[in-house]
Amino acid sequence: MTGSLLRVGVAGGSLAGLFSAALLHRAGHDVTVLERSRAGLARRGAGLVGQQDLFDVMARLGLNAVTRSGVEARERITLDRRGDIVYRDPTPQTQLSWDYLYEGLRALIPSGQYRLGSAVTAVRAEGGGAVVQIEDGEELAFDLVVGADGLNSVVRTHVAPGRSANRYVGYVTWRGLIPEGALPEPAAGVLLDRFAFYTAPRAHMLGYLVPGGDGQTTRGLRRYNWVWYRSMPLPDLASLMVECGHGPTDSSLAPGDLPADLRESLVRNAATELPREFAQAIAAESRPFLQAIYDYVAPQMSTESVALVGDAAAVVRPHRHGGRQSRR
Template sequence: MKTLRVRIVGGSVGGLFVAALLRQEGHDVRLYERSGGGLAGRGAGLVGQRDLFALLRAVGCEHVAHVGVVAHERIFLDRTGEIRHRQATPQMQISWDHLYATMRGKVPDDAYVLGRTVLGVEQDAASASLRFDDGSREEADLVIGADGLGSIVRCAVVGRHAANDYAGYVAWRGLVPERDLPAEATILLERFAFYDMPQSHTLGYLVTGPAAETAVGERRYNWVWYRRVAAAELPALLTDAKGRHHPYSLAPGQVPKTLAARLRQDAADLLPPPFAAAIAAEPRPFVQAIFDYEVPAMTRGRVALLGDAAFVVRPHTAMGVAKAAGDAMALARHLFAHQEVETALQAYNEERHPAGAAIAAYGRRLGAMLE
């Protein structure tokens, strides 16, 4: 295929994956990320999967897969904090921050534009164009929406506003420096830990430090507590300490202090002591609502969707990053194999739409106990 002007909306790892692959093929690629400060420091650990490893090999970054923390077993706690079951299933959690930083290094600064908000995408038979919040426009041969569950590009594919479906529960999260974890939580270290109760699920594991540190004492403990929240109560939950409403999540520091205190008290009342101690050690818990969405088609004309812009899958799958990697590799492969953009995108949709639908269905099955 001839050299294309490719414009990508969304600068997280999914957008960086496809940008790196297409730049290797000589295409003119530029990413637009609405965040003014970039996305470094926003991730914790992720489970490596086959598609992610394949992508890292394709861009010459296999070393990223070797930077992480190994959980040597899985343990399941009872209400008192005793281990009621264990499984010898070693697993490494790769550093999201290290992955992001490495992939970010694959795209030069002048091709990674921060603080530019795309309001819409339009297209005709010959090109597609981005419309920015400052009134400007930019034409491209291909627009890729890698802008997550709040995707703006999605509308250009489905032809209407496409809202995500709330799953009925949220994930409370914390990321505690290992040195700040109290002695009561020591049993949680070096392993995946789980606790189940009706309509609630808690888990936790060690991840690297913010600069990919793996030494004991320099790591962080990542905990997640899934809890039911009625749809009518969600707007109040997602209102930050300054009274501003957020559609999907509250970041560290945005949760009102009274709500954070209530979370810690609930943990003390309901969870095993090790998990309650880990939650109490997090001064700035954050929360994300869990949503579902499946796009009817991943492409239209000269516009393609990738990652959560197409399929919002529940975090229980641990496959979000791998799904984005699979999308990126398939899109790059079909653009290489076909002369026409539209033909390449049709082939991409035929390959990846069933894969995304299967992962989304798997996530719903895993989350059924919380519903």
């Protein structure tokens, strides 16, 4: 270490970890990102709605090209059960590709400083800094550790011992991301180039266009991102996880995890419960994925030499992000 520059370990290599690592690296610090995935996170996300604070930090990092690749929805609409538009808001907004944003941030970190297959299993304070243990037993010492390891953060248990548990709130979000050309008529005519909503008791549906995986914004190369919030009691969530080959306490399904019969059941439920346009969008997704929704706010954000960011620090329900839908 030279002068005030620090050796920093960032636990978690998704967006929160990458933003932290990129800013620290840009400031001259020696940063190592420890990501538990062995294959990497490319193509793991869907879409997100860009807000001004995101655009500001991207500009600071020199990634204006990424933010310029957004797709603009010309208006926000709300559908009723029949598919009629019952509300219009002419305010335009920009949607981004999670994939393209991730890849832009990832490129800012030298390849040797982004370590895959490096799940952090423990953190302890030592010598004025912090030591992290990797699942293979390796220990790494840092001046500062940033916990960006998500919903089930290990670093959180060090910062907030005994107060690190999430609380399931009783609903999940089903998601899909399809080529815009897979959206049939009349759904395409209603949904494309708009941010659309449908609300019903104990359910909420929305969808919007995002760029292609490599940031394409040309018509025909974009993708449609849909999000269906549905009530699901905790025992049902546990049963679903087991049916999909997961542990009963798991909280998410990746694309391809949902068996064909359960995917067909989801499509049938959509046809029964949603406007036809949204039901067609769900039917067009062969590999829907799921995330259970939890609440958590850390009682403190840091201890000496260890800090929390992102979902490790606070799990914010998607509906509450600046009053507009957003999520990876």
